Amino acid sequence: MGDVASIIWRALPSMFLVFVVIGGIIGGMFTAIEASGVAVIYSLLLAMCYRTLTLKSLIKTLYDSALSTAVILFLISCSGLMSWSMTFASIPDIVGEMLVAVSDNKYVILLVINITLLLVGVFMDMAPAQLIFTPILYPVVIGLGVDPVHFGIIMIYNLSMGIVTPPVGTVLFVSCGISGEKITNVVRPLLPIFLVQFIGLLLVTYIPVLSLGLPKFFGLIN
Known part of the structure; x- marks a missing residue:
């Protein structure tokens, strides 16, 4: 004892x-x-x-941190170039118009939004993707009667999956840098996890109580 x-x-x-x-x-x-x-x-x-x-280990830690930070900043800068290119090509506006034209069914629109955000998250970092697509998608989902909190959770869930998928997945690259594993060795074992995450995304999308149950219980939202 x-x-x-x-x-x-x-x-x-x-x-x-x-x-x-x-x-x-x-x-x-x-x-x-x-x-x-x-x-x-x-x-x-x-x-x-x-x-x-020790002083030696402190210097090594600072050096490793600088390398990891450089990787993250490089990926974010590439993501920024991608977001600028997409904005210059009016891709977000085209996406918004396509969503309205595809269907007036809420569930179909949410499925298309999920697929769009998953594709966007693969090539863009979370911050620029939010800044670009939130003003476009928000009026569409609100017009369909989707709760703003529910939509926010759907969007964050989507883009969070993107930060662990190549080629821009910052979290994946940092984790591989820390562990010393190659990206090619890590992606294949992650595929079943991606499948589970996608199923979770569908559950969160089509069962709003999973997102809104606790906030409504504590009176944070109506």
């Missing part, structure tokens, strides 16, 4: 990181993005206190 108590006591500062991050976000002290920076600083202080971080 003495050893267990000693281990738990030494692990408490590390476990407290969860409360710092979640508590800071909920308490409004910082945003979710800023929380990552807070977590890095907190982890750095812990490593210094535990004396597990």
Whole structure:
């Protein structure tokens, strides 16, 4: 029991990181993005206190972080060029017109939107895709009676699948960079997971209660 108590006591500062991050976000002290920076600083202080971080390992960590950041920025820049090209070619406007012309059935339109966003997410990063397609798709789905919160969840679900699929999947590239695995070795085992995610996307799309049940229960939306 003495050893267990000693281990738990030494692990408490590390476990407290969860409360710092979640508590800071909920308490409004910082945003979710800023929380990552807070977590890095907190982890750095812990490593210094535990004396597990040497100057050599710190330099290597900074070097690896710089490489990973460079990969992400390069992918985002390529995605930005793609978004500019699509905007210049009026592709978003064409997509919006096609959606209206395809059908007036809500379920068919939602299926077409899902397919469109899945294709867009493969070639574009989430942020530019949201900025470009939200103003186009939002009036269409609202006109069909889709709840705005429900549509937002559908869109984020779609584009989140894109960040783990090549050629622009930033999360996939970063994960492979950290693990040292090749993209070609990772994609094939992920295919069954993509299938499960697609099934989950259809469930979220056509069963609104999965998205709106909790917010309505707590009175956050009508």
